[in-house]
Amino acid sequence: METTPPTPLWDPQQYLRHADHRARPYADLLARVPALPREPARIADLGCGPGHSTPLLTGRWPTAHITGYDNSPEMLARAASYAGPTTGGGHIDFAPADLTRWTPPETYDLLASNATLQWVPNHTDTFPALLDALTPGGTLAFQVPGNFEAPSHVLMRRLAQSPRWRDRLGTILRHTDAVLTPTAYLQRLTGLGCAVDAWETTYTHLLTGDDPVLDWVRGTGLRPVLTALADDPEARDAFETQYRDLLRTAYPATPHGTVLPxxxxxxxxxxxxTGPHP
Structure with missing residues (x-):
């Protein structure tokens, strides 16, 4: 049985330390979205985080009305700086929403999501409702990390399940079933009547600074651990130290930086x- 991870506490400043790397997959995703059925388009950015990627949508659809949704008050407070009229005549706003129980309040031409659905348990169960919220010919476009078998995640889970940490952390982290394969997504969404383009890419990020892989996961994958240990700074620091040492071996520094596939x-x-979804 899948264990629902705790709702993590987010740190926008930490997340944005690698903003360029995190935004690139969203740009690559949006480049493959076909023409939308309405002008101006109505777009939802699901899991918009601190809002830094939401303006990418205005590059493709400058007149669109775009709403960014997120369940973190800290992220939405940071995103607020991007709200308002856009240079192309559109508009950006933000609203709170928990995608684990979100009911779309209206119809959209595009539902787009950047590295969010992996946090939603059994997220494929939400597909019928999301598709029903699209205008005919509308698009659901998302990207999720496919790195749950990478050393950064495997070592984190292994450490959390070790005798020292098992009681506090052993069940809170996501596993490889947090996302599907491209083929499985294609089959699921084709079965719901969609024309589907599904693919995968491995980015090779060159990170700099001290312990940059640890710094990267502090903004994302490590958040459940940091949340669970938030009331015990000594334990939090002890876990991070053990995890850091494991990461240094798995991702050795080179003269040019640290490579993170x-x-x-x-x-x-x-x-x-035209017509309803099956």
Whole structure:
């Protein structure tokens, strides 16, 4: 049985330390989205985080009305600086929403999501409702990390399940079933009547600074651990020290920086231009 991870506490400043690397997959995803059925388009950015990637949508659809949704008050407070009219005549705003129980309040031409659905348990169960919230010919486009078998995650889980940490951390981290393969997404969404483009890419990030892989995961994958140990700074620091030493071996520094291979999974699903979904 899948254990629902705790709702992590987010740190926008930490997340944005690698903003360029984190935004690139979203740009690559949006480049594959076809023409939308309405002008101006109505777009939702699901899991918008601190809002730094939301303006990428205005590059493709400058007149669109875009709403960024997120469940973190800290992230939404940071995103607020991007709200308002856009240079192309559109508009950006933000609203709170928990995607584990979100009911779309209206119809959209595009539901886009950047590295968020992996946090939603059994997220494929939400696909029918999301597709029903699209106008005919609308698109569901998302990317999720496909790196749950990478050393950064395997070592984190192994450490959390070790005797010292098992009671506090042993069940809180996501596993390899947090996301599907591109083929599985294609089959699931094709079965719901969509035309699907699904693929994967491994980015090779060159990170700099001291312990940059630890710094990277502090903004994302390590958040459940940091949340669980937030009331015990001594334990938090002890876990990070053990984890840091493991990462140094798995991702050795080179004269030019530390290489972090990062697999991403992309899906663009277009609904039929007419008629209901199956």
């Amino acid at each position: 990062f697999r991403r999974i992309f899906v663009v699903a277009v609904t039929p231009a």
